[in-house]
Amino acid sequence: MTTWWNKHPILLTMLVLASGWGVVFTVQLAFGDSFDEAAVSATFWVISVAVIGYVFVRRWKKTEKRLAEAGQVVMYLRYPDARPGSLSAIWNMGVATLAPGTIHFQPSVYDTLEPSGRGTVLTGLEVTSLPRSLNRQDKKHVKQFLFQAMTLSSAAGPIEIAAGPATLEKVREAVSAPPAENLNDIGGLRVTK
Structure with missing residues (x-):
């Protein structure tokens, strides 16, 4: 799995976010939200997680590049x-x-x-x-x-x-x-x- 993740990080990230959207959507529906409210909540959750993850990964890659230049x-x-x-x-x-x-x-x-x-x-x-x-x-x-x-x-x-x-x-x-x-x-x- 680790090897596959290294070869296809974007695809696996999209799968995780889609699965997360489905879970949040289902939970919101189970708690009595309407279809529209559940879809908006799930979409907001996915966007929030994606932005936070992107910022974290970008910062980490920048740090690794800086360190690699210094050996x-x-x-x-x-x-x-x-x-x-x-x-x-x-x-x-x-x-x-x-x-x-x-x-x-x-x-x-x-x-x-x-x-x-x-x-x-x-x-x-x-x-x-x-x-x-x-x-x-x-x-x-x-x-x-x-x-x-x-x-x-x-x-x-x-x-x-x-x-x-x-x-x-x-x-x-x-x-x-x-x-x-x-x-x-x-x-x-x-x-x-």
Whole structure:
């Protein structure tokens, strides 16, 4: 289904909106509205949802384009083996700069991706799982549609990354590339190997 959505997003969006129109129309009729009132209510609902969705998707695509020009991606990070009571179950949203064998992760907040906290450089990376769908608990923190998670081993222990399928493929490529021998400049940080 995910592959089909990526190939036909406009068609699937139209199907969802048409189904929504039908549900709202039927509910309005069930509550005693006339045919005309139910049709107007359903149409207003569909237009409202379509406009809000369009604005959200447009803003998100603009942000992704801006990050891609800077060689960065949006992703979520968590440390699943951290001590109980810590942030082991909470996904930390941020911007990642990918380099061969290294990920520089800068925590960020809001949809404007304002930096928050200290950046982390993850080294010694190796992919240990295939991408998987997010479960209900994960979706409490990861709000983006169609994001998947992947587990990696790192010098800091196991980590999990949640991102879109294209971003996970970029992470896989960056992790499999051999790290540079000399000093690297990753996301404004000087890192030694």
